[in-house]
Amino acid sequence: MKAVVCVTLKPDVLDPQGRAIQRACATLGWDGVADVRQGKYFEIQLQTTDRAAAERMARELCEKLLANPVIEDWRIERIEG
Amino acid sequence: MKAVVCVTLKPDVLDPQGRAIQRACATLGWDGVADVRQGKYFEIQLQTTDRAAAERMARELCEKLLANPVIEDWRIERIEG
Numbered sequence: 425m426k427a428v429v430c431v432t433l434k435p436d437v438l439d440p441q442g443r444a445i446q447r448a449c450a451t452l453g454w455d456g457v458a459d460v461r462q463g464k465y466f467e468i469q470l471q472t473t474d475r476a477a478a479e480r481m482a483r484e485l486c487e488k489l490l491a492n493p494v495i496e497d498w499r500i501e502r503i504e505g
Numbered sequence: 506m507k508a509v510v511c512v513t514l515k516p517d518v519l520d521p522q523g524r525a526i527q528r529a530c531a532t533l534g535w536d537g538v539a540d541v542r543q544g545k546y547f548e549i550q551l552q553t554t555d556r557a558a559a560e561r562m563a564r565e566l567c568e569k570l571l572a573n574p575v576i577e578d579w580r581i582e583r584i585e586g
Binding site: 445448458464 | 512
């Protein structure tokens with residue numbers, strides 16, 4: 425099964441990379457871009473056919489490896505068969 | 506409106522960062538992780554209340570700024586009101 429996971433900075437944490445993109449947008453003429461936040465995206469191929477096991481494993485990976493819980497939130501976007 | 510966008514490497518493009526994560530998983534005892542691909546995730550706050558305009562703008566940003574069309578694919582995950 426494939427787990428799709430997104431890791432984002434917590435709302436209170438400054439995101440200089442996202443800010444730089446927002447400024448680049450303004451400089452390049454896209455005035456309607458109010459804010460940009462950048463995060464990380466993971467597609468994880470898991471050797472299981474059990475959806476519940478895949479979700480459990482994805483959660484464990486997020487908690488222990490992919491996200492820094494001090495400054496980041498994570499979310500399992502979907503589990504694909 | 507808010508556009509949520511994911512940018513991923515094309516399937517044929519090597520992803521050393523994802524590979525490193527997959528190896529770290531194996532080293533740390535998660536044997537069931539067959540493959541990891543890492544991408545980028547963007548939350549873009551747009552100064553419009555028109556869903557179609559927001560989607561058009563998000564598409565333009567992806568094509569011209571956020572993704573490198575030579576090696577990357579992009580996808581608008583959702584437009585939130």
